[in-house]
Amino acid sequence: MSALADFQNEIYLKGLGDVRPELPADLTRLEGLAERRLSAQAFGYAAGSAGAEATARANRAAFDRWRIVPRMLRDVAHRDLSAEVLGTAMPAPILLAPIGVQSIFHPDGELAVARAAASCGLPIVLSTAASATMEEVAEAGGEGPRWYQLYWPKDRDLAVSFLERAKAAGYTALVVTLDTFTLAWRPRDLEQAYLPFLRGIGTANYFSDPVFQKAVGGPVTDANRDTAVLHWVATFGNPSLTWDDLVFLREHWDGPIALKGIQHPDDARRAVDAGMDGVIVSNHGGRQVDGAIASLDALPGVAAAVGGQAAVLFDSGIRTGSDIVKALALGAEAVLVARPYVYGLALGGEAGVRHVLRCLQAELELTLALSGHRRPDELGPETLQRS
Ligand SMILES: Cc1cc2nc3c(=O)[nH]c(=O)nc-3n(C[C@H](O)[C@H](O)[C@H](O)COP(=O)(O)O)c2cc1C
Numbered sequence: 001m002s003a004l005a006d007f008q009n010e011i012y013l014k015g016l017g018d019v020r021p022e023l024p025a026d027l028t029r030l031e032g033l034a035e036r037r038l039s040a041q042a043f044g045y046a047a048g049s050a051g052a053e054a055t056a057r058a059n060r061a062a063f064d065r066w067r068i069v070p071r072m073l074r075d076v077a078h079r080d081l082s083a084e085v086l087g088t089a090m091p092a093p094i095l096l097a098p099i100g101v102q103s104i105f106h107p108d109g110e111l112a113v114a115r116a117a118a119s120c121g122l123p124i125v126l127s128t129a130a131s132a133t134m135e136e137v138a139e140a141g142g143e144g145p146r147w148y149q150l151y152w153p154k155d156r157d158l159a160v161s162f163l164e165r166a167k168a169a170g171y172t173a174l175v176v177t178l179d180t181f182t183l184a185w186r187p188r189d190l191e192q193a194y195l196p197f198l199r200g201i202g203t204a205n206y207f208s209d210p211v212f213q214k215a216v217g218g219p220v221t222d223a224n225r226d227t228a229v230l231h232w233v234a235t236f237g238n239p240s241l242t243w244d245d246l247v248f249l250r251e252h253w254d255g256p257i258a259l260k261g262i263q264h265p266d267d268a269r270r271a272v273d274a275g276m277d278g279v280i281v282s283n284h285g286g287r288q289v290d291g292a293i294a295s296l297d298a299l300p301g302v303a304a305a306v307g308g309q310a311a312v313l314f315d316s317g318i319r320t321g322s323d324i325v326k327a328l329a330l331g332a333e334a335v336l337v338a339r340p341y342v343y344g345l346a347l348g349g350e351a352g353v354r355h356v357l358r359c360l361q362a363e364l365e366l367t368l369a370l371s372g373h374r375r376p377d378e379l380g381p382e383t384l385q386r387s
């Protein structure tokens with residue numbers, strides 16, 4: 001029995017112990033519990049997706065269509081879930097997806113998440129739209145592995161400044177999110193007239209940046225806050241980017257780069273041809289193109305197109321350890337968990353996030369072993385059957 005599955009025994013022996021009683025072992029209950037804890041606005045922002053939320057539902061339905069076919073008598077006594085992705089070692093192939101504005105879920109926000117992730121050895125991917133600066137989060141995470149997620153702004157000098165700051169603060173890989181140069185039509189937020197950024201939440205990396213400050217006439221204070229928010233709106237995203245612009249990224253970032261938001265095999269191929277080190281198969285949790293295909297349905301085609309020439313990561317719809325087994329079997333090297341850890345944050349701060357991460361790791365290991373595997377790389381399409 002490994003340290004990860006030992007968590008299961010610990011719970012049997014001591015109950016959920018130091019964490020709040022409302023933290024469930026069934027992680028699919030997190031959303032309902034978080035709804036009771038959060039303001040309607042914060043909950044709507046986390047749980048909401050684009051349009052009629054058909055793609056958000058499709059993300060989950062796709063997992064349901066695949067079933068694991070367990071194999072017996074294969075000596076699974078010694079399990080090893082560890083992985084190395086884009087030069088980062090991790091105890092299980094799980095990263096914490098970039099999620100902006102975490103202070104709306106808990107006052108400790110990204111700092112609590114960085115501490116929880118570091119205590120499990122799992123990498124965070126810090127959002128440009130975080131509610132704490134990348135330097136503050138790096139300090140909170142200490143020796144924990146960290147990647148930086150870039151929202152590529154219109155101002156190229158600002159983009160370069162973000163990359164230089166991330167490098168200096170010890171972020172080792174770059175994730176560039178391509179699917180959100182502007183926010184989609186999100187009815188829950190529209191109906192509540194809620195956009196945290198307009199209230200100066202999620203702008204910490206911008207307001208603290210010397211290039212941004214120069215553009216708004218100095219450090220951001222009460223006097224120029226409105227100007228700063230408007231400048232954020234004007235520069236946040238860049239809809240005119242093309243594949244040719246990736247050369248610019250390479251010039252300014254010497255570590256690994258992964259493109260997030262890839263759904264089409266041809267785009268995956270272009271990423272490889274452009275010298276990218278990884279792709280993240282993601283539809284942003286259904287928050288951008290409503291009516292888009294389920295991210296899990298995009299995964300096998302993307303994995304085939306990449307053909308082992310770059311890392312393939314996956315997100316959008318991961319809720320349990322068994323979901324992770326399915327994504328790994330369909331071609332992902334690692335997954336990014338997103339909404340579940342935000343709900344853990346809402347319910348229990350740092351301890352809540354740690355709880356979610358430990359449950360996911362334990363459930364992944366147990367599902368892997370009980371279905372006849374010792375390591376994630378033993379999983380493949382033959383592990384699954386379409387139901
Ligand atoms: C509240 C919230 C904020 C998010 N912020 C970001 C962000 O700042 N950058 C980014 O690349 N993705 C962001 N995402 C998308 C996640 O990284 C991830 O792709 C998505 O949530 C996966 O779907 P799932 O949570 O349903 O599994 C956000 C998602 C949520 C729910």
Ligand SMILES: CCCCC(=O)C(=O)O
Nearest residue numbers: 100129180183236284287
């Ligand atoms: C301005 C967008 C940042 C947050 C984000 O990506 C999301 O809410 O999905």
